[in-house]
Amino acid sequence: MSSESFLSLALPGVQALSPYEPGKPIEELQRELGLSEIIKLASNESPLGCSRAARKAAVEVLDELARYPDGSGFGLKQALSQKLGVDSDCLTLGNGSNDVLELIARAFLSPQHEALFSEHAFAVYPLVTQAIGARAVVSPARDWGHDLEAMAARISPATRVIFIANPNNPTGTWIARNTLEAFLEAVPTNTLVVLDEAYFEYVDERAYPDGVSYLARYPNVIVTRTFSKAYGLAGLRVGYGVSSPEVADLLNRVRQPFNVNSVALAAATAALSDSEHLVASVAANREGMAQLVAGIETLGLSYVPSVGNFLTVEVGHPGRVIYQALLEKGVIVRPIEAYGMPQHLRVSIGLEVENARFLQALEDVLKVYPC
Numbered sequence: 001m002s003s004e005s006f007l008s009l010a011l012p013g014v015q016a017l018s019p020y021e022p023g024k025p026i027e028e029l030q031r032e033l034g035l036s037e038i039i040k041l042a043s044n045e046s047p048l049g050c051s052r053a054a055r056k057a058a059v060e061v062l063d064e065l066a067r068y069p070d071g072s073g074f075g076l077k078q079a080l081s082q083k084l085g086v087d088s089d090c091l092t093l094g095n096g097s098n099d100v101l102e103l104i105a106r107a108f109l110s111p112q113h114e115a116l117f118s119e120h121a122f123a124v125y126p127l128v129t130q131a132i133g134a135r136a137v138v139s140p141a142r143d144w145g146h147d148l149e150a151m152a153a154r155i156s157p158a159t160r161v162i163f164i165a166n167p168n169n170p171t172g173t174w175i176a177r178n179t180l181e182a183f184l185e186a187v188p189t190n191t192l193v194v195l196d197e198a199y200f201e202y203v204d205e206r207a208y209p210d211g212v213s214y215l216a217r218y219p220n221v222i223v224t225r226t227f228s229k230a231y232g233l234a235g236l237r238v239g240y241g242v243s244s245p246e247v248a249d250l251l252n253r254v255r256q257p258f259n260v261n262s263v264a265l266a267a268a269t270a271a272l273s274d275s276e277h278l279v280a281s282v283a284a285n286r287e288g289m290a291q292l293v294a295g296i297e298t299l300g301l302s303y304v305p306s307v308g309n310f311l312t313v314e315v316g317h318p319g320r321v322i323y324q325a326l327l328e329k330g331v332i333v334r335p336i337e338a339y340g341m342p343q344h345l346r347v348s349i350g351l352e353v354e355n356a357r358f359l360q361a362l363e364d365v366l367k368v369y370p371c
């Protein structure tokens with residue numbers, strides 16, 4: 001068999017996928033441009049890093065690396081169970097919450113089924129859907145955010161899973177309680193609704209719904225959250241799903257037995273008990289967001305109001321061109337044409353000095369590329 005015909009055997013959905021483009025690592029830009037003093041505001045990482053207690057717990061596990069991790073994640077599940085007020089058997093731990101999204105696709109989707117999500121939504125939804133060979137149905141956005149009425153209208157008998165990011169990445173838009181509740185009422189009980197709450201901890205809006213509160217009423221809901229963002233543990237890869245025990249049981253069956261490593265389990269467990277650090281991380285984000293929004297407004301640019309730890313800015317040029325020019329100044333942000341936003345850039349909230357440096361670099365670049 002020629003290699004060409006061999007490659008054509010890959011699932012059509014896999015062949016149609018564009019590879020996920022992660023934020024450019026600092027070391028890579030260092031290699032490419034020989035720059036030092038690089039700042040990265042490209043992956044919604046916490047500029048404060050993780051809690052000291054989490055770091056200490058991680059270091060302590062280093063003496064035990066010859067041992068397999070606790071495959072049931074007992075300690076972390078106990079801590080999460082207490083924090084969230086749910087039974088341990090409602091939890092599914094993942095190698096990042098992306099892992100949980102994939103478990104959901106593997107457990108519930110097939111080539112005969114559809115997954116539904118919004119335009120401009122998180123890139124991992126098409127990825128996990130198409131990797132299974134299921135059909136991805138993309139619903140149009142409204143004001144860059146989810147239009148749940150439009151989504152409800154696209155539910156078909158083949159729809160098995162609906163992915164909703166609240167808040168959404170890369171737009172930072174969010175869905176209010178009453179809107180979400182009307183949607184959950186409209187969804188057939190045999191369709192799963194995934195509420196992806198990766199930025200839950202940052203949101204300070206009275207009408208923002210806590211997905212976990214819907215589980216009792218809607219057993220078809222799965223909430224996913226992560227330690228990668230506000231907890232500052234992106235490098236360790238830990239996230240979780242909260243669902244009915246029956247759904248969790250199915251997800252745990254398809255999970256790799258040791259999908260969350262021992263260092264990650266220990267650090268995440270410790271991070272949960274350091275609420276002071278979480279509060280500091282959220283407060284720093286609020287201040288950084290205000291700084292960035294003020295700076296963007298001063299530059300006369302428009303942006304999508306965001307409740308996450310990032311801001312998506314319309315730059316009036318192909319985003320990739322401005323991105324490249326910023327790279328040459330040692331500032332890494334994220335172009336998002338793959339999300340259907342070719343004139344926008346997403347910038348993560350950094351430390352005050354990093355935000356200031358980004359704003360200055362953007363101002364300098366826009367002198368060369370005036371709007």
Ligand SMILES: *Cc1c(COP(=O)(O)O)cnc(C)c1O
Pocket residue numbers: 044095096097098099122165167168169196198225226227228229234237238239
């Ligand atoms: C960052 C992010 C995730 C989580 O990623 P993990 O690091 O795998 O936990 C999930 N959903 C959205 C919308 C995100 O932006």
